[in-house]
Amino acid sequence: MKITAIETLQWKAYPRLLTARVHTDSGLIGLGETADKIPGAKAALHGAIAPLVLGQDPLDIEGLWRFVMDNIMYHGFAGAETRALSAFEVALWDIMGKHYGAPLYHLLGGKTRDEIPTYNTCIGFGATQDYAAWHEDAGALAQSLLDEEIHALKIWPFDQFSERSFGQRITRSEIDKGLAPVKQIREAVGDRMDIGIECHFRWNRVSMERIARALEPYDILFLEDVLPPVYPDEIKALSRKTSIPIIGSELLMTRWQYREYLEKHVWQILMTDAVWNGGIAETRKIANLAETFGVPIVLHNIAGAICHAACMHLAAHIPNLYYVESVRAFYKEYFAVLTDFRPTVSDGHLDIPAGPGLGVNLRESALQRADLIRAVSDGEGLARGRRAMGDHWAVEEIR
Secondary structure, three states: OOOOEEEEEOOOOOOOEEEEEEEOOOOOOOEEEEEHHHHHHHHHOOOOOHHHHHOOOOHHHHHHHHHHHHHHHHHHHOOOOHHHHHHHHHHHHHHHHHOOOOOOHHHHHOOOOOOEEEEEHHHEEOOOOOOHHHHHHHHHHOOOOOOOOOEEEOOOOOOOOOOOOOOOOOOOOHHHHHHHHHHHHHHHHHHHHEEEEEEOOOOOHHHHHHHHHHHHHHOOEEEEOOOOOOHHHHHHHHHOOOOEEEEOOOOHHHHHHHHHHHHHHOOOEEEEEEOOOOOOOHHHHHHHHHHHOOOOOOOOOOHHHHHHHHHHHHHHOOOEEEEEEEEEHHHHHHHHHHEEOOOOEEEEEEEOOOEEEOOOOOOOHHHHHOOOOEEEEEOOOOOOOOOOOOOHHHOOOOO
16 A cells, blocks of 8 residues: 555635645545644645655554654754644554554554543634633633533633733732632532643743642642743742642653653643644653653643544543543534534543544535635655655755
8 A cells, every 4th residue: 555645625714724634545545634833734744744755655654754753853843844744644543544444542552441531621613602701701601511511621811911021920910810710610610610720831930830829729620831841940840839730731742852841750740732743653652651750641632623533542542641632612613514523521521433543534515615725745756665765965856
């Protein structure tokens, strides 16, 4: 079996998503995905990765990943190139599952659990306006989530105050305003809802220490991305000043970037994103590395149905899972528009997709939409075997 084409799909109605389709000469098509900063990832997929992988065997996932990584290391791998590689690699696992007629979690070695704990990140989309809801009445939002059997949520009530001082200081008044939705949730539903606080690395450590002290009486589930993930020692110092677990960071890519943070015991919880960090196998390796340090893992999941499905299979497999993030505004509003997959939640847990590979298929109607933007790279590719590139300056053809 050979890879014959790399195709990307975008829909103007969903500008954060880039869907990848990897075509083979057997007729099998694998689905992959990445999200955000799409122009760079799309260019990397077609310009850097496709020439290397066209004509290769899609079942050689580890070999292809290493071959591509060896090449993109030349120009700064941890950005658009790795997001593009993630989308491609996810599609390879989908092909393998379809080829063998097995769900992804079986290919990974089977399940450790049958249901996936989740929290809802309160973003708004379409008719599901969870972002506006927690600004207006977070208590009512919490009750709405409980009504749908979602028992944990994440909001970011302090971000808005960081702009004035560039995150260098936060006042008592601003802290009180940031606490308002947290108080509303506790007053409305008590301890029936777990609350995670996203910080988006907007603050310096002294400001984050004030925020953390103010939040401690409310039994917060975690503080996420408290500082930019370039300051492991500062993040560790902050974590020693609060009883709230610190979680980070989906912004790191590959196991190599996570290693230092684990060795230094920076976080109590690790977060990673399978469509940013290098893909499904890389996520499992990061999870295994975290497990050796006794650190649980959260799967960051703020893209589309393909990413969501990949996270479900990974979560079913890896033993040290803490939560999988999910966004009901996304899975209620557009998953079923583009695919045949729509998650369900029961007692705070998500279901695992059925079917071979990822268990997700694009709707034919999605491929006929007027707002579809399609790009295809095909042909023989530039590589003649994975180790035949040699001196990359000798390549005559650049696509």
